[in-house]
Amino acid sequence: MQVTGMLHGSPLLRFADFPAAEVLGPDASEEAIKDLIERHGSVFVKPVFKGGVGKKGKAGLIGRAKDLKSALAEKERLYFVEHRHGNQVAKANGVTFEGAVPAEHEVYFSITDSTRFRAPTMTLTHHGGMDIEELDKTQVAQIPFDPLTGLKAFVVANALADIGAPKEIISPLVQHLPRLWELFHDFGMTTLELNPIRMRADRRGRLTPVACDFKCGFDRDDPRWHRLNLPAHLFAADYSDFEQEINQLRTHQGQSDVYVINEHGTILAPTFGGGANSLVTEMLGDDAIISSDFGGNPPYEKMKSVAAICFKHWLRQANVLFIIGGKSNNTDIFETFRAMADALREHFGTYGPTPLAVVAGRGGPNLVRGMGVLRDTCEALGLPYRLFGFDSAMSEVVDYAREMNEWMKAGGRAAVARRLGITEATAAA
C-alpha cells in the first residue's frame, strides 16, 4: 500500500506543516497550468501510477515545460504511458503538473524501520535528487532514534554535521524535518521518503525546504492511516477481485493472505503456515494458481468462507486441490479440513462436479478426524485422492501433487470427468 507523487503527497505533508511544491492534477484547466508556469517559471509533468513506481526520471517519464503548449504536449505523451520496472509493468492514468522550485541544494530524507538497528531510522543527505544507493556511505547519514521520544531536532543537527552539510541548510532542516516523524508515526506509515527536498530561497536569502517528490508506504495492519481519509481507489490496483474478496475476511484471527501467482495455473493449493507457503509456492512455480497462507487456526466459518471463495474463482480450472501444511501447532485440522470439505461439497452442489484430484499433506491436532472427513468427502464426490501425514516430507508431497497435475493434463482429467459423468465440454480445463 503505497502513495507516490505530489498529487496525494502534498495534502499529507500539510498534516505536518511541511512545505511542498505546488501541484495540479490531471483535470487542471489550461488557465491554471498557465498560471502555474507563470509563477514558477516552469512545471514538471509526471505520469500518475497507481500504487507507486520508482525510477520514473531515469526512464524519461518526467517532462519539463516552460510554456503551456509544451506542457500540454508532455501531458499527451505521458498520460497513458507504460513503465516497466523490474517485473512490474505499470500503466499511467493521468499526469500531474508540479511547479518547479529553483534551488541550489537538493536534500534526500527518509524514515523507515531498520532491521539493522531495530529502531526507526532516518536517512539523510544533502546530495539528494539522485538514487541514494549510488552515494558513498560517508555522504549519507543513517541514524536510528528512539520511537518513544521521536525524531528530535538534535538528531537531525548531529546527522547533518556528521556528513558535512552546508551550514545554511542546517537550521531550516532542523526546524522542519522532525515534524515528519509525526506524519510517519501517527498515521501508520512504514516508510516515508522525500526526494528531493529543494531548498528554496526567499528574498532575503533564507532557505525553506520544499518537498518536490513524495513516497510513503502504509502498514495494512495499522488502522491509523484510515484517519487520513484517503480515497479507496488509491490502493485498488493492488488487488484482483479474488484477492479483494478474500481480504474482506482478513482479521487478526487466522491468516488469510493470498496472492494470485498464475491465473492460468492448474493446482489450487490452500497452504497453511508461512513456511509451507514459501516452500510450496517455490516448488509449484507456475503450476500454482495462488500463493496463500491460511494458517493461524482459522475458525470453521472463516475457513469455509475462504475455501468457498477460492473454489468459486479457481476450482473449475484446477486439476489438483492441494491442501498442504506442516505439523501444525494449534491449527485444528478437524475444523479446517471439515470446513474445506464442506465448502467443496457445497461447491459441487451449487456449480456441479468438476474433474479434480485431491492431495493433502498435514499434521497437527485432530489430524486423523480431519483427514477422515476429507476422505469421506472425496469418496462421496467420486474424486481420486491421497492424504499424507506429517511423516512424509513436505517436498515429496509437493512433487506428488505436481505429478498428479501432469497426469491430469495428460488424460487424467478426462478420465475423472468420465467417472463423474460430465461431458468433456464442461470438463475442459
Add this chain to the structure above:
Amino acid sequence: MYQPGAGDFKYFVGISSLSQIATRHDRVCVLNILGGESSEVTPVGHAWSGGNVVFGTSPGRGGQVLATPAGDIPVYNSVREGLDAGHRFNCGVVYLPPAAARDGVAELIRVNPELKKVFIITEKIAVHDAREIRAMGQQHGIDIFGANCLGVADAWNEVRIGGALGGDNPSDTLKRGSIAILSNSGGFTTTIAQYLRMAGWGTTTLVSSGKDVYIHYAAPEFAFALANDARSKAAVLYCEPGGYYERDAEFTKPVVACVVGRWKAKLTRAVGHAGAMAGGEDDAAAKERWFMDKFGVDAIYTPENPVFSAKGAVVTNIAHIPAALTEVMRANATLPDFAPEGTMELKAWFGGNAGVELPAALDLPVVDAIEPYRMQIGQLARQIGALFPREGLKDASGASQMDPQTQVSSLHGVSVLEAARLPLEANVSLALLREAGGENDRKLVNVALCACLNLHGDPALAAAQAARDAGNAPNSVLGAALAIVGPRRTAGAGEIAALLIERFHAAGLRDALDDDFDLGALADDAALRRLVLADGPDPQAEAMLAGLDAREARSVFVRWLRGLGAPPTADAVLAAITTTLAWGPLLRKRVSRLTAERLPAWMRLIGTAIGASVDAARHGPDTFCEIPTASLLGEASITDVACRALLDRAPSAADLFAFQTLVGILLTNGPGTISAQGAKGAVSADGPEAPQRVQLNKALLGFLTHTGYAHGGNGFEGVQFLMAQFRDTSLIDPADPAHGIDVAALAVRCAEDYAQYKASAKAAGSADLRKIPGVNHPVFKDRPVNVDPREAFIRELMAARGESNVFHEFYRALVQALRDAGVSRTVYCVTLDAVIAALLLKLTWQPWRAGEIGEAALESAAFTVFLYARLLGCAAEIDDHLNRGRNMDTRSPASKCRFVS
C-alpha cells in the same frame, strides 16, 4: 537508550545461554488467558511444563479460572490484581488482540519489576506498536520474543512458554537431544523438530522468532546464546526473506540454515510473512549468500549435490535439513542423538482412486501410519457411513434444490428431467440412497416394495378405505393408512438391519454382491440368529425369497439368511434386502448408518402408501390388483404395478412411459415447496437431534397434509382445460399420430375464443382475467419465441422414443395461435404444467371417454400420481432432515411474523 546486558551488543540482550530461555524456574503470567487461542493452548503447555503459569488476566472476568490437566489457573482483571493476590512471575505472555498488545507489554513492564521476558504471540501488530514495544523492552532491560511467534520450548527442561510449539502433545515431537532451532515460521519450528527426530536428532531449545519487521529475539543473540549452551551441539535456522538479522549473526557451532523464498523476488508486495519483498538486499538470494560465506561453501546442499563444511550447510528445502545436519555433524565427528525413528518418504495414510486407473507412480498404496495415528485410523475405520454436521435446515435441504435460472429441480444431484428417464424403483434408490443404483438394485427394490403392497387383512387398509368412503382426497386416504404403520411396526426390521451392518462390517464385507464372500465368521452369531429366525416357516418370508430367486437377485445378506438352516422372518428378509441396497452407499459414505437402518421402514411405508391408493376390493389374500403374489414378487416392476394401480388396467408401453416421466418430473421442486415444508416441519417437531424418536410415518403425514387441491391436485386444472378443448372432437387414441384431428384449427379457435373473452372482460372493466393454464412462465418470457427447457426436454425425449401426444401437440399450436391472434406479444412457452396435464389426460382419456370414470376419478388420479412422485421426494427430505437438521429448526422467529388486521 538501552540497558547494559549480556554480550557485546549495541542493544540490550539479557539471555546469555539458550538454556535460560525456557526453564523450570520460570513463572508465567498470560494476558488474555481466556481468549480463543490461549484457552486451547495454555492448558497443554501448562501441564507439560509442570504448571508454570501462575495466573492470567482477562479484564472483567476476574475470579474465573482456566481449567487445565494440572489444575485451575486463576484469572484476574489485571496484572496488578494478580500481584496483589501474592503471585510472582518473571515471564509475560501476550495473547491480546493486535490493537491491545503494546499496552499489554507496557502493563507487564510497569507493574512488575521482576519481569525478565515477554513472549508476544499476537499476529498483525502494527509496526508503529512494534517500534514502541522494542523501545520499552530496551529501556527496561527485558528480553522480548516475537511478535507473531509461537513462543519457545525446551525439550530438556520440558517447558514451553507462550504459544503451541509441539502442538497438543509436545512430547510427540520434542525429544531431548543436541540441536537448537530458530525459525521464522512457528509451524515449521515443530515440523523441523519432527523431521530431525525421524533422522535421530533430538532438540534442546526451540525458538519461534516470528517474522514481523521487528524481530525482537533474532539470529545474532540466538548465535550468542547457542555458543554458551553446553547442551546444544549445533543449530538449525529457518529463514525467510526480509531483514538483516542473519547477516550479523556470528556462529561458533555448526549450523544448517534453510533459506526459502527465492520465488518472492517475483512479487511486488509481501505475501505471508512480512518484510519479504523484491528489490532489497535482504532477499532470499542474499541470505543464501550470507550463510554460504559464513560456512565457506559455494553451493546449496541437496541430496544430489551435498555441499557442506564442518561449519554448516545451506538448504532451500526443509526436507533436506536432517540429511544436511547429519553430514555436517559427521564432519564434526558427531553421531545422531539416537537411532532414526522413521523415514521421510511418501506414506499415504488415506487414499482412493474413485474407480479411475492411476499410473503406477501415483497409485501409492495406503500404509499404516505411525502410532498413535494408526490406532486412531483404526477407530475411524470402525465408523460406518457418513456423518453429517447438524445445522438449521429451515428452507434448506441437503437432498433437493431448484436452479432458479433453469427452474429445473434436482434430487441428490440428479435433475428431475434425468429422473424422468428412470423407472420408479430407481428413483426410490435415488431418494433414499442418493444413487439410482443398478440392475440388481432394481430387482431388490421391486421385491421389497411389492412385498409391502398387499394390505389384505391389515387395519391400514380398513383405515384407508374408510377414509376414501368418507369422501377424502387421496392424500388423506394415504395418510389414514400410513398413520397405522407406526414405529413399532417397522422397529423389528430396523433392529435387524442395524445388527447386520455391524456384524458384516466387522467381518470385512466390501461388496454386498460378492458371491465368494466367506460367511464363516458369521455362521455362529447367536444374537443375530435369534433376531432373524422365525419360530416356524413364515409364508411372507418364503414368498420374498422365492421372488428374489425368480429374479436371480444377488445379495450376500440373503445368501447368509438362506444358509442358516432355519426359516427366517419376513423382517429379516426385508432387512437383508435393504442392507444389500445400502451397503455400497454406506461404504462410500454417501449415506449415514441411520439412513441404512431406517431403510426397511421406508420400504414398508412407501409400499403401504402405494397399496393404500388402491381400493380395498383389489387387495386379495393372494393377489394385488389382480396380480398373483408369486408374479408380483417374482417378476413385476413397481413402476408397472403402481401404474396399474392408478389406471385400474394393465398399462401399455406408452402408458408406462407417460407414468414414469410424470413421476420423474414431479419428484421434487426444492425445499421451498409446501409439501417439502410439511415433511421437514414434521421431522423438526419430533427433534432430529434424537433421531430414534422421529416417527417416519408421521413425517409422511406432514407431507400429505401439506398437499391438496391447489398443491398436487392442480395438474387437474390443465386436464380440465384440455378436456374442454377436445370434448367435441372425435379423438380416440391421443397417442396415435394419425389421430385425424386438425390441431391447428382447434388451437386457432381456442385462441380466438380467448381473445374475445379478454376483450369483453376488459370492456367490462374486469382486471381479474382468467388465464389459460399451462402457457407462459415468469422466468421463460420476453423472447420472441419462448421455451420452457423442461418442456423441450420431455418433447425431445418423446420424439426420440417415437411417442406422440395430441394434447402436447395442441399446446404447442396454441401458443403460436395466441401470438397470431394478438393475445400475446410473444410466443409464450408451453410450461411443465401443460406437459403434466397432457401426459395425465393421455393416460386417462380412453376410460373417461368410455364413461368408465368420471371427472372426480380423473382428478383423483391426477392427484395420486403427484403423491406417488412426491412421496419419494419427501422421503428424501425427511431422511435428510433426520440426518442433518436441528430440533425445531423450521420455526420462524417472532420478529419475522406479522400480525394482519
